[in-house]
Amino acid sequence: MILIDYKDRRPIYEQIAERFQELILKGVLEPDSQLLSVRNLAMELSINPNTIQRAYAELERGGYIYSVKGRGNFIAANDRLVQCKREEILEEVKELVRKAKDMGVSKEHLLDKVVECYEEGNKDD
Amino acid sequence: MILIDYKDRRPIYEQIAERFQELILKGVLEPDSQLLSVRNLAMELSINPNTIQRAYAELERGGYIYSVKGRGNFIAANDRLVQCKREEILEEVKELVRKAKDMGVSKEHLLDKVVECYEEGNKDD
DNA sequence: TTTGTGTATTAACACAGTTAGTACAGTTAA
DNA sequence: TTAACTGTACTAACTGTGTTAATACACAAA
Numbered sequence: 001m002i003l004i005d006y007k008d009r010r011p012i013y014e015q016i017a018e019r020f021q022e023l024i025l026k027g028v029l030e031p032d033s034q035l036l037s038v039r040n041l042a043m044e045l046s047i048n049p050n051t052i053q054r055a056y057a058e059l060e061r062g063g064y065i066y067s068v069k070g071r072g073n074f075i076a077a078n079d080r081l082v083q084c085k086r087e088e089i090l091e092e093v094k095e096l097v098r099k100a101k102d103m104g105v106s107k108e109h110l111l112d113k114v115v116e117c118y119e120e121g122n123k124d125d
Numbered sequence: 126m127i128l129i130d131y132k133d134r135r136p137i138y139e140q141i142a143e144r145f146q147e148l149i150l151k152g153v154l155e156p157d158s159q160l161l162s163v164r165n166l167a168m169e170l171s172i173n174p175n176t177i178q179r180a181y182a183e184l185e186r187g188g189y190i191y192s193v194k195g196r197g198n199f200i201a202a203n204d205r206l207v208q209c210k211r212e213e214i215l216e217e218v219k220e221l222v223r224k225a226k227d228m229g230v231s232k233e234h235l236l237d238k239v240v241e242c243y244e245e246g247n248k249d250d
Numbered sequence: 251t252t253t254g255t256g257t258a259t260t261a262a263c264a265c266a267g268t269t270a271g272t273a274c275a276g277t278t279a280a
Numbered sequence: 281t282t283a284a285c286t287g288t289a290c291t292a293a294c295t296g297t298g299t300t301a302a303t304a305c306a307c308a309a310a
Contacts, residue, residue, distance in 0.1 A: 011297080011298055011299085012298080012299080013298080013299090022227070025227075025228060026227060037254075037255060037256085038255080038256070038257090039254085039255085047299080047300085048299060048300045048301070049300095049301095050299075050300070050301085051298080051299065051300080053256080053257075053258095054298090054299095056256090057257095067255095067256065067257090068255085068256080068307090068308085069255075069256050069257075069306070069307055069308080070254085070255050070256065070306075070307030070308040070309085071254095071255060071256080071307080071308060071309085072254090072255060072256075072308095073255095073256080082228060082229070085228050086225075086228050086229075086230055089221065089224055089225050089228060089230060090230075090238050092221055092224075093221060093225075093235070093238050093239060093242060094238075094242045096214065096217055096218060096221060097239055097242040097243050097246070098242070098246060099214055100211075100214050100218075101243060101246050102147070102150070102151060103150060103207060103210050103211050103214060104207070104211075105211055105214065105215075107239075107240065107243045107244075110218070110239060110243065111236060111239060111240070113215055113218050113219075114218060114222055114232075114235060114236060114239060115232065115236070117218060117219045117222040117223070118222050118226060118232045118235065119232075121222070121223060121226050136266080136267055136268085137267080137268080138267080138268090162285080162286060162287085163286085163287070163288090164285090164286085164287095172268080172269085173268060173269045173270070174269095174270095175268075175269070175270085176267080176268065176269080178287080178288075178289095179267090179268095181287090182288095192286095192287065192288090193276090193277085193286085193287080194275070194276050194277080194286075194287050194288070195275075195276030195277035195278085195285085195286050195287065196276080196277060196278085196285095196286060196287080197277095197285095197286060197287075198286095198287080
């Protein structure tokens, strides 16, 4: 479920938080279901509980999970989050299009690539 | 020409190198023209010469500039580089399309956004 | 009461980025 | 030749961040 990439320059807590964000936004993790405890996940990943704690804190700050003292951490509802994430992605599109234009990539070439990539993914469905 | 963003999490040498990459790929900096010396640019940006040295080293490693001992650093020809950069950008498109699909952004919505952003930029020309 | 939760705190360590200072070799022009 | 530039290399010190380690405490559930 969670893989740590030690070659990745980003910190572990950030990798973990981002991975959970994906799983939550995709709906793989059911709202209100319980996450592994800080200590258990730390054991499972062979890292320090503090690092998991930090990842969970980030997720809570972003509204992805909620935590109940003494009981555990739980997945939050994701309806609103999905919308936020979409807007984030469209902002990234904007930035990428800008860069592509700068490098002289034609609009048609760009659109072709988008279509190609979009349909390529359907093989997996 | 070069601006350092201290709020940016990336290191200074990387910001500088990337900024030069942009300027070189866009052709703003003429091939074979001379860059500021390590010491001068360091003074201008109020940072340490070692940091500039590192940025220049990165640029040389990537083929963006070439350096001549005792004379200075010079802009490399950018023809081949532009092609490489384009391929990099198309890889980013692939990744972004994947994320957009995951979040349930329709192909049409995505294409609309690309067209919109592509044409929006033309206002500046 | 015991065990498992989240949470907070402190100390120590590692690593990367940055600064500072020095040194040396090559180029250029006076 | 000399002086003033260049690039390049090296070491030492400082800083911030990520990570680990070890505790401690409050709350919940069996």
